[in-house]
Amino acid sequence: MHSGxxxxxxxxxxxxxxxxxxLWGHLGWQDIKQRYRRSVxxxxxxxxxxxxxxxxxxxxxxxxxxxxxxxxxxYLTVGFVVWGFIIGCLSEGSDTFxxxxxxxxxxxAPLTVYALRTVWRQTLMLAHNLLVYVVVLALFFTSLTxxxxxLSPGGAPQPGLNWSVLMAxxxxxxxxxxxxxVTLLFGIISTRYRDIPQVINALTQLxxxxxPIVWPVDILTTKLGPGDWKHLVLExxxxxxxxxxxxxxxxxxxQSWHHWAVVGAITVVGWGFALLxxxxxxxxxxxxx
Amino acid sequence: MVGIExxxxxxxxxxxxxxxxxxxxxxxxxxxxxVGGRIADESGIAIIEALNDITLSLREGDxxxxxxxxxxxxxxxxxxxxxxxxxxxxxxxxxGKIAPVFDLAVGMDPEISxxxxxxIRGMFLGMSRKQMQERVDDIADFCExxxxxxxPLRTYSTGMRVRLALGVVTSIDPEILLLDEGIGAIDAExxxxxxxxxxxxVRRSGMLVFASHSDELLFELCDKAIWMDxxxxxxxxxxxxxxxxxxxRDPFEYMSAETLERLGEK
Numbered sequence: 001m002h003s004g005x006x007x008x009x010x011x012x013x014x015x016x017x018x019x020x021x022x023l024w025g026h027l028g029w030q031d032i033k034q035r036y037r038r039s040v041x042x043x044x045x046x047x048x049x050x051x052x053x054x055x056x057x058x059x060x061x062x063x064x065x066x067x068x069x070x071x072x073x074x075y076l077t078v079g080f081v082v083w084g085f086i087i088g089c090l091s092e093g094s095d096t097f098x099x100x101x102x103x104x105x106x107x108x109a110p111l112t113v114y115a116l117r118t119v120w121r122q123t124l125m126l127a128h129n130l131l132v133y134v135v136v137l138a139l140f141f142t143s144l145t146x147x148x149x150x151l152s153p154g155g156a157p158q159p160g161l162n163w164s165v166l167m168a169x170x171x172x173x174x175x176x177x178x179x180x181x182v183t184l185l186f187g188i189i190s191t192r193y194r195d196i197p198q199v200i201n202a203l204t205q206l207x208x209x210x211x212p213i214v215w216p217v218d219i220l221t222t223k224l225g226p227g228d229w230k231h232l233v234l235e236x237x238x239x240x241x242x243x244x245x246x247x248x249x250x251x252x253x254x255q256s257w258h259h260w261a262v263v264g265a266i267t268v269v270g271w272g273f274a275l276l277x278x279x280x281x282x283x284x285x286x287x288x289x
Numbered sequence: 290m291v292g293i294e295x296x297x298x299x300x301x302x303x304x305x306x307x308x309x310x311x312x313x314x315x316x317x318x319x320x321x322x323x324v325g326g327r328i329a330d331e332s333g334i335a336i337i338e339a340l341n342d343i344t345l346s347l348r349e350g351d352x353x354x355x356x357x358x359x360x361x362x363x364x365x366x367x368x369x370x371x372x373x374x375x376x377x378x379x380x381x382x383x384x385g386k387i388a389p390v391f392d393l394a395v396g397m398d399p400e401i402s403x404x405x406x407x408x409i410r411g412m413f414l415g416m417s418r419k420q421m422q423e424r425v426d427d428i429a430d431f432c433e434x435x436x437x438x439x440x441p442l443r444t445y446s447t448g449m450r451v452r453l454a455l456g457v458v459t460s461i462d463p464e465i466l467l468l469d470e471g472i473g474a475i476d477a478e479x480x481x482x483x484x485x486x487x488x489x490x491v492r493r494s495g496m497l498v499f500a501s502h503s504d505e506l507l508f509e510l511c512d513k514a515i516w517m518d519x520x521x522x523x524x525x526x527x528x529x530x531x532x533x534x535x536x537x538r539d540p541f542e543y544m545s546a547e548t549l550e551r552l553g554e555k
Contacts, residue, residue: 023412030409034400106391107413108372192305283375286368287302 017112028120079213093183155218161252181274298379357517388463
């Protein structure tokens with residue numbers, strides 16, 4: 001057994017990593033600036049591409065499903081923005097330590113720094129994308145604040161946007177917290193088993209379509225009727241719950257505590273596994289990269 | 290108290306992508322020649338035993354040279370001493386602020402400016418952003434890069450990168466300086482300047498471990514030496530003793546009296 005396996009060292013890594021705020025903060029920003037360097041509008045490209053996608057798909061799908069575009073476009077936009085954060089944490093998170101190979105092999109630093117760099121970068125991307133949300137909100141404010149609006153013809157009436165929008169803050173905090181364990185755990189596993197990032201990539205597309213982002217949950221409920229077992233497709237998809245806790249407050253749809261409960265449970269279990277991985281394999285990462 | 294204690298430390302690398310089927314023997318097999326660590330085979334995964342049973346004790350004020358053939362384990366030992374690799378068996382205890390200067394092609398971002406790299410490297414070594422900004426002028430002064438500091442690092446020559454890296458590590462008052470051979474790329478004039486600064490640092494409160502094949506650089510910077518061979522410490526003693534054994538002759542023999550005086554070897 002190697003001496004590197006200890007809870008104390010794993011905890012120290014995480015503590016020191018968090019304390020190096022300036023470092024991962026700087027690195028995360030650097031990543032964003034780097035990606036768009038020498039382009040005229042720089043990181044605003046993140047916002048632009050999100051805006052174009054959301055507008056285009058919003059119009060297309062609202063026509064396909066026969067839904068009011070004024071409420072469906074905000075629904076789709078927010079879904080996209082949250083999805084971007086989640087899938088970013090998953091795919092770039094699993095790539096974290098490999099992407100930082102040079103630094104890991106040449107400078108002694110806590111692994112947590114690299115994980116936080118990744119999560120912070122995703123947070124900054126989300127912040128850029130939120131500009132699209134602000135624009136959409138301004139455009140469709142009246143429709144979204146009308147109590148009783150529906151997301152599909154004959155769908156459940158929604159409470160409409162109100163002060164419960166503030167729930168988006170703890171919801172995002174919970175999402176970012178999950179980004180942390182995902183990056184640490186998947187990062188460590190992927191460094192050892194290089195097939196994991198490929199598995200994630202292969203599943204991304206499928207996950208995107210089975211998660212209600214471009215289609216409202218209402219459609220499924222109306223088609224299947226309540227109590228149908230096929231609802232499990234939805235309930236067993238953890239990403240649905242993650243999307244829902246942040247999307248619901250932002251567009252004023254019904255918030256349900258069961259999503260919070262599921263996400264809370266995943267957070268606890270996920271961090272449990274991440275801490276275990278940190279304890280057992282933290283010191284092995286520099287050997288594996 | 291600055292110091293590094295290494296006790297019975299092993300560093301074994303698993304090599305997952307090597308074709309191990311042909312090597313599937315229960316016993317450890319030796320590779321021919323003296324280059325590289327031993328390659329063992331454990332449950333189908335090739336293992337490179339880069340360091341074997343290292344026991345070392347380095348104290349404040351030590352200026353240690355690492356000598357040995359290519360693949361003898363010098364760079365791996367430096368990474369063990371820096372804490373980048375934790376030993377697979379055995380223990381290392383490192384107390385003191387570490388500043389490593391290893392392979393200069395990595396660990397710095399080629400796309401960002403020298404100034405940005407100074408900030409990031411400093412922060413990696415435990416400084417705050419503000420502390421580094423205060424030191425930027427001093428570093429710029431020392432490494433004489435002038436307006437090049439605002440250019441992306443990819444426009445720098447190897448020697449210029451070494452200057453930058455040395456500028457950073459010497460500015461942050463480290464206690465343990467670990468240098469790999471890359472720093473040989475700098476010119477003699479700058480070496481003289483760097484030497485004064487490095488020796489000064491070690492005298493103030495620290496230690497230096499320097500891996501190199503260049504005797505001249507070792508004379509300048511070190512007074513003790515470790516001879517690495519096949520992942521073992523073959524010899525540990527004064528620079529003169531170890532180099533004499535390693536080279537098979539006394540490298541100080543034909544030096545002038547002044548040189549010996551300057552290097553502290555009467």
